[in-house]
Amino acid sequence: GNxxxxxxxxxxxxxxxxxxxxxxxxxxxxxxxxxxxxxPGEGLQLLLKATKADDKGSNxxxxxxxxxxxxxxxLEKGSVQVSDSxxxxxxxxxxxxxxxxxxxxxTRLSVIA
Amino acid sequence: KAGVTxxxxxxxxxxxxxxxxxxxxxxxxxxxxxxxxxxxxGLQFLFEYFSETQRNKGNFPGRFSGRQxxxxxxxxxxxxxxxxxxxxxxxxxxxxxxxxxxxxxxxxTRLTVV
Numbered sequence: 606g607n608x609x610x611x612x613x614x615x616x617x618x619x620x621x622x623x624x625x626x627x628x629x630x631x632x633x634x635x636x637x638x639x640x641x642x643x644x645p646g647e648g649l650q651l652l653l654k655a656t657k658a659d660d661k662g663s664n665x666x667x668x669x670x671x672x673x674x675x676x677x678x679x680l681e682k683g684s685v686q687v688s689d690s691x692x693x694x695x696x697x698x699x700x701x702x703x704x705x706x707x708x709x710x711x712t713r714l715s716v717i718a
Numbered sequence: 719k720a721g722v723t724x725x726x727x728x729x730x731x732x733x734x735x736x737x738x739x740x741x742x743x744x745x746x747x748x749x750x751x752x753x754x755x756x757x758x759x760g761l762q763f764l765f766e767y768f769s770e771t772q773r774n775k776g777n778f779p780g781r782f783s784g785r786q787x788x789x790x791x792x793x794x795x796x797x798x799x800x801x802x803x804x805x806x807x808x809x810x811x812x813x814x815x816x817x818x819x820x821x822x823x824x825x826x827t828r829l830t831v832v
Contacts (some may be wrong), residue, residue: 641823646825647825647826648722648724648808648823648824648826649808649810649823649824651820651821654820661810698816698819703776704749705751705763705766705774705776705815706763706810706821707758707763708760708761710760711722711760711761717788
């Protein structure tokens, strides 16, 4: 079946530190991959996505590259800010049919000034 | 363009009661999905509706049901509430609900069962 595994949190970083949140997936075929972010008290917002191998999604300084050979979609940011404190979810959507998004368990990031 | 609207934002119910949650998708979106979010289980898929038809269903008991109206608005109902139903219920809308189509989430309804 389809599944997403992402690194356990919480992750605590100082402002301007480099961020990596690991995400690996198991899927039949070639899914689309997503990173969603959830700020306190809010729903999920799409941060970035990639729909095929070697695609790089990017937004607000965050990047992730779709690596088919390692079935990974790690999230990175070169310099985090306090405002990046949130929970980050990696997710996949199979490209065939209309099966729902499959989410990882989420990684809580806290950035301290 | 208005986003996904979920009402109410907060609910407190007693065990055994039933509850109805509402979701208004983005205009033009025909797919509405519901998720339950809890600290222990994370985000779990409940069901998806497309053009008033349930197209997918997650692994939840029959106490959880939903429907979609002709204007794409959706409701979910939970009957005979249990303490374990306390969660954040999230609704997501999408144009097609397929593949790379982006899902837009509402702010959620926080349900507390006492």
